[in-house]
Amino acid sequence: MSYTVRSAEEKLRIVLEGMKAENISAMCRREGISPTDYYRYRDKLVEGGLDALRQNGRQKRDAEKESLKKEVEKLKEIIVSQAAEIELLKKKTSSDW
Secondary structure (H helix, E strand, O other), X not given: OOOOOOOHHXXXXXXXXXXXXXXXXXXXXXXXXXXXHHHHHHHHHHHHHHHHHHHHHHHHHHHHHHHHHHHHXXXXXXXXXXXXXXXXXXXXXXXXX
């Protein structure tokens, strides 16, 4: 049996077909792959899908976290600026007395 390099789309099609098939061995023979190859494709698809789902939620939280960090930094700058103005005004008013 010769080795065939299959595209990701082909592997996906085979896995989806295998999910519908009643007999995995027969489907694998039609596709020219071993059942071991089929189960390897399926396991990679499931693991990749799980990673994608985990990552999707994490990316949203990470983006929100970054946004909040930027807002905190901006607020800290405002506080520092206002504190400096208050000190300046205190010095100015105390020297006027």
